Amino acid sequence: MGRAKSQASYLEQALRADGVRITRQRTALLKVLAEAKDHPDANELHSRAREIDPTMSLATVYRTLTALEQQGLVHRHVFEGASARFEIADARHHDHIIDIDKGEIIEFRSPEIERLQEQIAERHGYEIVSHKLELYCRKKAT
Amino acid sequence: MGRAKSQASYLEQALRADGVRITRQRTALLKVLAEAKDHPDANELHSRAREIDPTMSLATVYRTLTALEQQGLVHRHVFEGASARFEIADARHHDHIIDIDKGEIIEFRSPEIERLQEQIAERHGYEIVSHKLELYCRKKAT
């Protein structure tokens, strides 16, 4: 819980530094984001934030998320056939396994794949600005 | 051109085999798909097909694409912040580099990365049903 709290205040600092005002609604959303262990969508974040501040509107959730995303503080993931999901930007980049039955998201990291990606881009005369690797999976029968 | 023509009639065969009727509109769309060297979206396919059959509606484009996708004959790609793009399903799987300045799409293949993906899924107790690897790139300054 210390983790979540400090993460939230870190985000506030970062926003404030950019001349952004910390409102009641934003404090609530940041708290919800910092405490989320899953990858909630805007609607889910709205419900959770409403429990802290019932005046919070969905529009504000979207506006704040967009702002946070533009500062690079939050990542927006658009998985197949679903609405966008959000998570606090982590220092260490990771990709996702999507459990197509349960909708669960599992994070993973593969420096080895990243290296290969760089090589491929290089080979085509490009430099990677961002990338997306998603594995749509099903639990193994076994 | 022979390539495109035979590809189109192959798709017709495959559809027909499934009890799907080959209409004037569908013939036009299949032709357009087979001739496309890029990755057009529904709207673009609609414009191109209209030149062959002006009665073609956007709804029919979407309906036919959905049908083709369900038969596995066409792939739908949803790149960041853009509408879905379609291409005839290729025998050999490939992933994409997206030129974020020009919007161009470059295809590439990496059996090495595929192998690593399998390992990762395996390690988490999953089997991959499908995956998506997209490199959002910018031409190198050199």
Place this chain on the structure above:
DNA sequence: TTTACTGCAAATACTTTGCAATGGG
């Protein structure tokens, strides 16, 4: 002839935006 397919317009689903009121700094 049968019934899958079509165009059209309306419906979705998610996200963004205009506006007047509110409140953070």
Place this chain on the structure above:
DNA sequence: CCCATTGCAAAGTATTTGCAGTAAA
């Protein structure tokens, strides 16, 4: 006190769908 931010409702996008008419096979 000023202007960024808010809630609300309306507007956007991209895609899907209901319906009555049309046309493959």
